[in-house]
Amino acid sequence: MALRSVSTLTETVGAAVWRADALACASGAVLPSGHAELDAQLPGGGWPVGALCEVLQMQPGQHEWRLLLPALRHLTQVQTASVKLVQPGHLPARQVVLVGAPCMPFAPGLAGQGLDARTLLWVQADSLAERLWAAEQALRCAGVAALLLWLADASSSRVRADHLRRLHLGAQAQAKLLFVMRPMSAQGESSPAVLRLWLGVAADGLVATAPGDALALQILKRRGPPLAQTLLLPARHAALATLLAVSAARRQSTPEPSHALDRTAAAA
């Protein structure tokens, strides 16, 4: 009897009620992440646009481009298709802003994976306050499509939940894609992020199902039931994986000298 009334209730209210054992419907727009396995586990089937996403890593700058580039490429390609009057010298209307990147972004490499170099804006800011300020300003700008913020090594003053909440509200007000890269130690802290990911790598041999290295992804927080298993994504994009496979095959076919690096350098 009680069950029947619950089922009729869910029929009448429909999608307005989120059942805790199912993935939530995305409240806002989503952007496909470009990884099918990941999309299946994200509410709405993609990165939430206009919300804070946290990516936790052991070391900043190791795998985030592999994770985020497909979505960013999609974002910039959509923009170039929709904006007709882009003159060659002019800036694209929608920018990808990098705040506090751990290293110098290498635009030829990023452009090789489809991210137009002209959409990149690199903001160097050392202190935490400067990074947060710059991020907040960028979120307010109409010409910015996505913001990548690294808060990993700015640990001299701690990142507080209200800092993140400000960013979240900023992204929400202007519907921006916002990713914040944070260290693993932030896992225990509370955060207003709607999506928290742990990003690491599953080395070759550790995982039986995937030969070679794989990107290991744990969803720590999402609008839906917790996900126990680790998602495995290909760790290299197709062109690089092909290059590695070809050179591995070539090395196996030739006899192995004692110092591989010395040999290749001398033979070349």
Added chain:
Amino acid sequence: MHWIALQPLLDALPQARPDDAMGQGLADATVDVAVLTDPVRALGWWALQYTPKVALLTDAVLMEVSGCTRLWGGRASLLRHIYMANKPVARVLYAQGTTSLIAYARLLALCQPPLAPDDLPLHTLLGAQPHLATLARLGCTRWGQLRALPRGGLVRRFGAALIDALDQAYGQRPDIYPWLALPEVFDVRLELPSAVESASALLFGARRLLAQLQVWLRLRQRGVLALALTWQMDARRHTAQTGSLILRTAEPAQDIAHLQRLLAERLHWTTLSAPALWLHLRSLETLPLVSQSASLLLDEQPHGDSLAQLLERLSARLGADKVLRCQLQADHRPEQMQAWLAAVNTSDSIAACTCFKRAGGQKSIKNAVAVGNTIDSPASPLLPTWLLAVPLKLGVRQGQPQYQGPLTLLAGPQRLEAGWWADHAGASPAAALRDYFVVRTRSAVLLWIFRERLGNAAQQAAGAWYLHGVFA
């Protein structure tokens, strides 16, 4: 002839509803009056949109409207425009009359309904001001009473100026004024109320100048591209007498909030060598402002600031060399494939930059200029996504490079021999003779390392290993 006198109200008064056709009243508008440096002049500039005959009389604006009544569709319609439209100063007192002095006297008398000229109090006649006490003792307090006195006796007793003023007030002499014109260049000085010690405190004075500038820009329908703010300092010290600062924006701006924010950042980095006494704001470059059409669709309207504003604001606080934008270059050396340039200078056109001086050879210059950075760019998916600005020298153990443990070779070598044309004496980067390898660390991160290749085989063993990029 029909004259209107307007006076900005500096102190708050209970607000009266403006009358429709005749008489005095109050009207509102947009900018806070206390912010403007010269509210009367700003109001005069505003009044120029109705008639070219606008004059300033001490603390009031006089406009002669009989010549332009027909253009505005009759006097009632013109008056409605003048009284209802937004004025540059918040609250305005106004009165009208057939001559300028009657309008001005009614403004001062502020009586409802407006007094007839003969009943106007004598203190409202400017020419009679020096003789008010004597005239009062004669029992003469109204214009009409003064006019009834014999003219010959008045001239002998008070001089010709009084009788001339009276004639002008009654329209028997022409009203002649130097007409106000909207200046081509905004150039306003402001005396600071007290000596200002810190540069940040100059912002309060500068804000008043900017508000005045905004009125000028709106009326000229222009946006400002470059401004010069100069301050004059105390002459007693043995330091520079003036300091100045030039503010530039990429887009012609009428939005004072943005200019103010930029100015605040610039002043924050400025130190005053002596207390400042005067401020002086001058417009250096302005452009006609092209306003954007509004859209009826809600989604079409862009939200937030423009990109140029963001770049300027970030550059103003963090420094122009911290906000960077990428220029791809046709070169084979990784460190030369891209140039990160200050974004504020390149936001118009990234192709027009100085980096081509460094790009090697005529061909690459031609390519880069012709195509910007789309075709013939060095983009490749086999390049790393992070690059170390300065290659990191790796330790070597048993002839093998080490980085967080031993490295496993995955691919390579990729031979690079470029830049031999660079002159070794100059600042341009030297030739690169390298073999690049893709290696994997123990923590499964792919690195891009290279080994310097020296001249002969004997030196080759000594070539050092460097980490240059990370595949992330």
